Amino acid sequence: MVANSRELSGSECAAKLLERMDPRRWLREVSVEAELAFGAVLFCLARKGFGKVRVVAARRSWEMEARLFGRGRSRAECRAACVPEEYAAPAERKVTWCRPDRSLHVAGRAMDLDLSMYDVQVRGHLRHVLQALGMGVPAAWSKGDYGHVEYRR
Numbered sequence: 508m509v510a511n512s513r514e515l516s517g518s519e520c521a522a523k524l525l526e527r528m529d530p531r532r533w534l535r536e537v538s539v540e541a542e543l544a545f546g547a548v549l550f551c552l553a554r555k556g557f558g559k560v561r562v563v564a565a566r567r568s569w570e571m572e573a574r575l576f577g578r579g580r581s582r583a584e585c586r587a588a589c590v591p592e593e594y595a596a597p598a599e600r601k602v603t604w605c606r607p608d609r610s611l612h613v614a615g616r617a618m619d620l621d622l623s624m625y626d627v628q629v630r631g632h633l634r635h636v637l638q639a640l641g642m643g644v645p646a647a648w649s650k651g652d653y654g655h656v657e658y659r660r
């Protein structure tokens with residue numbers, strides 16, 4: 508199904524994982540367990556032929572998440588979600604459905620994968636692989652938010 512994607516060798520995967528995992532960050536984040544789980548997932552995906560998958564976002568600050576929430580929302584909608592009104596940007600395209608105080612990105616328990624190189628059919632297959640690996644893949648995928656993956660204990 509994904510014959511064109513090159514499978515990475517074990518050492519290439521390990522090198523990529525080390526690039527993504529900065530040990531200095533582990534000391535001040537509570538998400539070590541999630542980060543290790545994501546690393547294992549990326550390793551498994553590469554082994555299954557999804558070597559082109561790229562992590563585009565993982566942990567975000569509350570402020571960053573609040574700014575994202577403001578896109579496509581009015582000042583009143585922001586106020587109702589306890590997000591500062593100055594972050595409202597109603598003319599922009601909505602990019603998230605999640606309040607910042609409920610975001611697993613802020614908790615360090617979510618990552619966004621760039622899957623744009625795969626067609627809808629392959630993404631569907633990828634979704635099942637992620638679920639089989641124990642990852643949470645919310646319904647937002649069907650709204651166009653492809654690639655959001657959550658680590659839930």
Ligand SMILES: [Zn+2]
Binds near residue numbers: 612654
């Ligand atoms: Zn996400």
